[in-house]
Amino acid sequence: MDITLDLIVFIALALFITVNAVLAVTTKRILRAATYLLFVLFGTAGIYFQLNYSFLGAVQLLVYAGGITVLYVFSILLTSSEGDQAEKLKKGKLAAGLAATLAAFGLCLFITLKHDFLPSHFEHGELSVRTIGHALMSGDKFGFVLPFEVISVLLLACIVGGILIARKR
Amino acid sequence: MIQMEFYLIVSTIMMFVGIYGFFTRRNLLAMLISVELILNSVDINFAVFNRFLFPGELEGFFFSLFAIGISAAETAVAIAIIINIYRNMKNIQVKNLRDMKW
Numbered sequence: 001m002d003i004t005l006d007l008i009v010f011i012a013l014a015l016f017i018t019v020n021a022v023l024a025v026t027t028k029r030i031l032r033a034a035t036y037l038l039f040v041l042f043g044t045a046g047i048y049f050q051l052n053y054s055f056l057g058a059v060q061l062l063v064y065a066g067g068i069t070v071l072y073v074f075s076i077l078l079t080s081s082e083g084d085q086a087e088k089l090k091k092g093k094l095a096a097g098l099a100a101t102l103a104a105f106g107l108c109l110f111i112t113l114k115h116d117f118l119p120s121h122f123e124h125g126e127l128s129v130r131t132i133g134h135a136l137m138s139g140d141k142f143g144f145v146l147p148f149e150v151i152s153v154l155l156l157a158c159i160v161g162g163i164l165i166a167r168k169r
Numbered sequence: 170m171i172q173m174e175f176y177l178i179v180s181t182i183m184m185f186v187g188i189y190g191f192f193t194r195r196n197l198l199a200m201l202i203s204v205e206l207i208l209n210s211v212d213i214n215f216a217v218f219n220r221f222l223f224p225g226e227l228e229g230f231f232f233s234l235f236a237i238g239i240s241a242a243e244t245a246v247a248i249a250i251i252i253n254i255y256r257n258m259k260n261i262q263v264k265n266l267r268d269m270k271w
Contacts, residue, residue: 006171007171010171010175013179014175014178014179017179017182017183018179018182018183018186021182021183021186021187021206022186024186024190024202024206025186025187025189025190025193025194025199025202025203025206026190030196030198030199033199033202034198034202037202037205037206040183040206040209041209044209044212044213047176047179047213047216048213048216051176051216051217051220052220053216053220053230056216056230056233056234059234059237060212060237063237063238063241064209064237064241067241068205068240068241068244071244071245071248072198072201072202072244072248075198075248075251075252076198078252078255079198079251079252079255079261080198080261089193089195093193094193097189097192097193098189098193100192101185101188101189101192102185104185104188105181105182105185108181108184108185109178109181112174112177112178112181113174117173117221117222118222120172120173120221120222121221121224122171122220122221122224123220123224127227127230131227132227132230135227135231136231142226142227144227144231147231147235151235151238151239154238154239154242155238155242158242158245158246159245161246161249162245162246162249163249165246165249165250165253166249166252166253168256
């Protein structure tokens with residue numbers, strides 16, 4: 001297999017995502033965990049861009065990196081006092097969690113790599129926004145207008161629920 | 170060209186790092202961050218399967234698009250609940266949340 005620019009970019013993204021994900025779950029300070037999560041989300045957006053799904057990458061950047069991370073940072077600042085650190089877990093519990101995770105990871109990776117997928121081929125070319133819009137708004141066989149409407153109702157319910165739960169009594 | 174399996178390996182790593190964080194963290198917000206990692210890895214899988222196995226279709230693409238929206242809603246509600254818990258108990262460590270049982 002020859003080394004192309006595509007591959008180098010992918011390896012850089014993969015290393016970036018892996019390191020930041022591990023740091024996000026092991027760091028002691030929770031604000032840093034939120035920052036590392038932001039970096040992981042950036043890396044994921046990079047993967048979407050590499051798959052030629054620019055629209056999905058833009059949505060990822062807007063909703064996740066722009067919206068959710070800000071929400072996290074605000075709630076962390078609201079709920080944790082200064083110098084707050086994660087309490088130490090017992091060594092045995094940490095080891096048990098690590099062992100269970102590694103075992104499941106090995107099993108999952110084994111199954112994934114053993115499985116014969118359909119013949120895969122990468123088609124270059126951008127997915128045009130016109131196609132996305134037509135599919136999103138059509139009610140035909142491959143249209144997505146029903147989930148689109150349902151998710152709008154869900155977001156409305158979520159706004160109302162968030163206000164109801166978090167308001168002062 | 171990049172094999173499809175490489176993307177799947179990255180998303181598997183991300184998913185199990187998230188699961189490890191969910192097992193070992195004892196702070197509600199840190200656990201929510203781990204859940205976010207898990208959801209994100211699943212989104213990558215949908216997009217990758219769509220791109221490599223069914224390039225003419227759009228199902229995986231839209232599934233990740235809607236999953237991003239739903240996880241945003243989930244995070245908003247979860248953070249509202251956590252802030253409410255903090256207001257009542259002044260703490261969001263899991264071991265202090267026994268009052269919620271029964």
